[in-house]
Amino acid sequence: MRIITLILFFLIFASANDLHANQPISGGKFKNWETFTFNGGKGKICFAQTKPVKRSPNSFKRGESRLFVSFRPNENIRDEVSVTSGHEYKSSSVSAKSGKNNFSFFSQDKFAWLLDEREEQKFIKVMKRATNLMVKGNSTKGTQSTDHYSMMGFTKAYNLAKKNCS
Secondary structure: OHHHHHHHHHHHHOOHHHOOOOOOEEEEEEOOEEEEEEEEOOEEEEEEEEOOOEEEOOOOOOOOOEEEEEEEHHHOEEEEEEEEOOOOEOOOOEEEEEOOEEEEEEEEOOEEEEOOHHHHHHHHHHHHHOOEEEEEEEEOOOOEEEEEEEOOOHHHHHHHHHHHOO
């Protein structure tokens, strides 16, 4: 799981000059969300992703933040929710909140995932109904990052990513 997410991270953020083949292809942009497909070594990967509309603290130097929902049919993986806040996370320090809904993630290096498929399904239902979502994570150096994501366009991007990998 970690390796695939790291590959996605590399492919999304690497410059075009660094990539020689098999770049993720955009399937469409839906307000704040975008859908991509990628043909990797283990088969087709589809995902919906978004960038935060607000990040804090401004003084904290870190890489890009993203929220993903991924599908990897050859590995029987669907609805995998992951997040990166552009820094290495302190172990198990990542949480997401929308309204009264709170979720805890487990982290490894610069990525975090929900604990299981049941939590992923709950989270996706919340994402479909929400207008915004906040992700907090603590860095290994003790700084807390807060990323605010808009859910506008999520349902269309999610449905297309799911369809592209079914």
